[in-house]
Amino acid sequence: MNWRILIKSLFFIYCLGLISVVQQELNGSFSAQGQNLVALENNSLANLSPQEKTNLKQGKVVLKGQKGIYLAQVETTGNINTAWQVLTDYDNFERFMPDIASSRIISSQGDRLVFEQVNVVDLWVIKQKFTVQIEAIKAKPHKIDFKIVDGDLKKLLGRWQIKETSPGKILVSHAVEVEPGAKTEKRFFMVFTRVL
Template sequence: MGWSNSMPGMRLRKSIYLGMSSLAVMVWLTVAPISSAVGGDRIIHQPTEQLLALQPGEVSVSGESGQYVGQVLATGSVEAAWAALTDYNNFASFFPDVETSRLLESNGNQKVFEQVNVVRVFPFTRRTRVVISATESYPQQISFNVIEGDVESLQGVWQLESVGSNQVLVTHRVSIDPGSSPTRDLFFNIYKNSLDDTMAALGQEITRRSGG
């Protein structure tokens, strides 16, 4: 509703703001967190066995060509994770590459927010604006999709699962299409790398909000 890292031959430089997702050389996004099958209030359960390979604070990112799954096992509560993911006006304070974000509409569990991302890949700097519609299913899931902005399509889901007494597994599934461009492969590489930073930053924010 949420991302700089390294890739072969170049180094992504973090923007001065923290944020949700990254964009470069063309149009990019974060925020916010998904798969093309996600929609409405449908709950998609994450297999618990997938967390067995994760240690507290560890991040896992998989996928390619615009279809990705990111996970982080954070020390903290589901309530703290939910509070962070629905803090639409303050994503810039903890998500990599988000410059600004603000809530535009709120109608029950339906939210609409605007997000501006900044990414720097030497020698380029790129700003991208998106407007995202989010459906909240407390406390398990937040699904979202872009309704306006600088990407062809973006949709996904954030899923929360309590693990033990003081851990939460956060899973982020995302499907993104930047549109037709000769730099699509570069976009996908940067997006995947930045997703790793996004999940790590979220895990740290959850721990902070939980008093850790």
């Protein structure tokens, strides 16, 4: 398995700020807040164009959505366990994901944890820094639901999903609903979509 390809692919879809190929509503505390994401997921799954299907097969990231609601998918060489290890390596995101200055687990209990992430985005002339604390609920090894609990964004809600498509191939999907906070509002979507 080529780690560089997997990391690069995961980075592209992680930049969405980090829900995916599922036909069900988000569970638990995520349900009420995730209605827009559910609609995007269901619509995107049913309506991949032939070009998008080709792009997935070629290992390219397919991105759908706008105005803060996005779904990104990539099919890559690898296995579910390796992808899971990368997606849940919260203490080391800054080692392989540009724009992340630091990431650390604040608390952990069973399948639930809260981690803090500091992002520094270069806006050509100035740098924009924002911090978020994110609660993640893991359903190993296929799904991670997450939402913001504190930080510089008004809303951040999403899901990662990993699915084996054939032996040695996986589909990694990431759906996210994000709304900038006062500190990040002006340049947020310009930078957010540029990084994608």
